[in-house]
Amino acid sequence: MTVAERPPRPAVAEVMHTPLHRALGLTDHELGVIGGRLGRAPNDLELAMFSVMWSEHCSYKSSRPLLRTLPTSGPGLVAGVGENAGVVSIGDGLAVAFKLESHNHPSAVEPFQGAATGVGGILRDIFTMGARPIAVLDALKFGDPSSARTRRLVSGVVRGVGGYGNCVGVPTVGGELAFHPSYEENPLVNVMAVGLLEERDLTRAAAPGPGNLVVLYGSATGRDGIGGASVLASATFGDADPQKRPTVQVGDPFAGKLLIEASLELIERGLLEGLQDLGAAGITCAVSETADRAGTGIRLELDAVPRRETGMAAFEVMISESQERMLAIVRPDRIDAVVEVCRRWGLPVAVIGRVTDDGDVTVAGADGVELARVPASALTSDAIVYEREGRPPARSRRAPAPGAPELAHDGLPERGMDPGAVLVSLLGDPNLASRAWVTGRYDETVGSDTVCGGAHGAAVVRIKGTAKALVMATDSNPRVGALDPYLGAVSAVAECTRNVVITGARPLGVTDCLNFGDPERAEAFWQLTEAVRGIADACRALGLAVTGGNVSLYNESAYGAIVPTTQIGVVGLLDDIGRLVHPVFRAGSDVVALLGESTPGLGGSIYADHAGAVPDDRPPGIDLARESALQALLLDATRSGLLRSAQDVGGGGLCVALAECCLWGGIGADLQVTVGTAPAVELFGESPSRVVVSVAPTAWDALRSLAAGSGIPLRRLGLIGGDRLRIRLVGEGATGAAEERGAGVADEVDMPLDVLRRAWESGLPRAIGEAG
């Protein structure tokens, strides 16, 4: 795992009066531990190297003990946690590499470049493994869509993702877009990339073989992204001129494209012993991690590093985060071939050091003067680890005010509610409405393998030359996470896998991106602990491994922390693309049915945002055994070709899921929903483990016996047809005849599709002020 975030740093002005280690963000205790690891006091350059490597984002010093509890092995997994990306075998000698990563803080500062370099960074993680990137998904979270700040961020981030992805020639096929007030000052930009490789090309980020050469290729090194350590420059040189210390990295997708092609050629021709991209902490991170993984050392000749600027100090070269650079380990007899490949792709290339057997990262200056010597392990696997304290918040709940009538949960509108109007309002909610405004800015189809882009559910990308396809999705549930971080994480894993499974694809593994607040705050650390526990429980129940991911902590602003946000990414394998099931109603007279059943609780739902939540209403719980059985049933049903369509019931509940099936298929439906708890819960509740399916009338009996065998409730809702969505509500136990006598427990939904479509299509542009 790698992390691309850093905590807020002290202001430069404070530096002069502060000891250097503190100015670099290290505590007095940490300075003492560093002295213990080295057996002496570190010099300034070594201190700079420790400060970046012992930051949360490189060392996982707060989260590592938690991440160890995740299930990290599974069938077909050929590279997992600890590598640049997880890799899972998919047969035919092929494997898929995928990973989610955050670029939150850079995107808050400079949305376009932050998002663009986020895409560039995750793509490097993928091709470093030897995989050709075939798809990008972006999960974006912003504050109030009507605020000027959010609009500027949305526009910049969306242009940045598209700008890099479109230019580098990798399709952006899907993702997630959500708005919540807690992201106002701290937007989240999580990017997932997926790549395909021949298994024999799998490349490790290690530096084996003392005597091998350490080669840097790609862009020259400048002063980009020396943010955290610019204090060192100020302290050492008395130069606080911000013009000289740019902290913003600028992405160059065209250089990124050359880097992809050169790297894949080097790998395919077997010219490399190891390969690592340069991201956070630059050269320092790449040399110490590759050496530590191989149990070797590396001696660097600092002056050999190609530079973009003059007068760079040693520490600037060592920790620069200039984009589009790669570190390769090369046998001496192959260096000429490597240089030839890099030159042909127009990339600067230089031998900057050698692999040694002493276990140290050594930095040599002019005339071989030793500027720094640090054990590689002290910077990486043996970095400091904290056992932080977690404490759940003290809640004041479940105590109604004296004399207040006890409100039945879910006691929201019954008779008199106009569910059609609620549906229109939900479809137009910026969290549920059409994403066309965003996806229209992305090239979804470059590479000509995209079968389904991000418009409807999971993305589907075929594998050329085979009948197979990869299905990919990314989901989160921050509204539920805000109320219960454990449940938020469990339901994100369940929803994301379900979104893959409904297409007929078998999930291969899970990647996670944990976006949380300051881990030194007991409540924030408790949230993180609960979320990791949730991911672990859900993955074990569904038989899936966590293949890698990323942690972004310190997501806080003057207005408080973001809600706990567990972003999950899943890639699945569809063996036969001819069996792909779409979330779209297809043929008139097909039977519509619901698999699973609703459970009480409207807490954390979008409906509660609109209608007002009942105090203390909890989000509906999840039964992981049932979820697992449901997913197995869906795979059985698609394998036997029973399903004409399948759609997950998610945000906005059953009613929105049905409306989406109708809108996307361009055909209406005439349905009847039985109300067990309350109409609002049945129609708009977001209880998990439910899927709307449609089958040909002739397949109904087969589906029914399949469902009966798996213990999953199956309820027939009605038939597809017409150009309206009509949903009648009937009481539990009511027969059709009773319904005709007016036993409906609330007004029915009866809306023309074009009214629903207008609401759905205009929702997002209207919310962000881009309605034309």
Next chain:
Amino acid sequence: MSTYRFCVSVMPKPGILDPQGRALEGSLPHLGVDSVHEVRVGRRVELSVDGASEGAARAVVERLADELFANPLIESWSVEAMARPALEAAR
């Protein structure tokens, strides 16, 4: 009230990667030029401003440069007064 004409030059800050400049520089060998280096690409905005004095007009331009023409995180800008006759002639 008079009209003043200015030009605003917007340039990537020193040290900020400039992919356009790099692309231009990368093309030089194709033209057989090897004497040119450190190419940086920015942009130039020309505008006329009504104001009581050149100072007042310039203040408006400087505000626009900072808030609209340039991204102050990665770009620097400078404002220059231009001679009016050039514009008159252009009409």
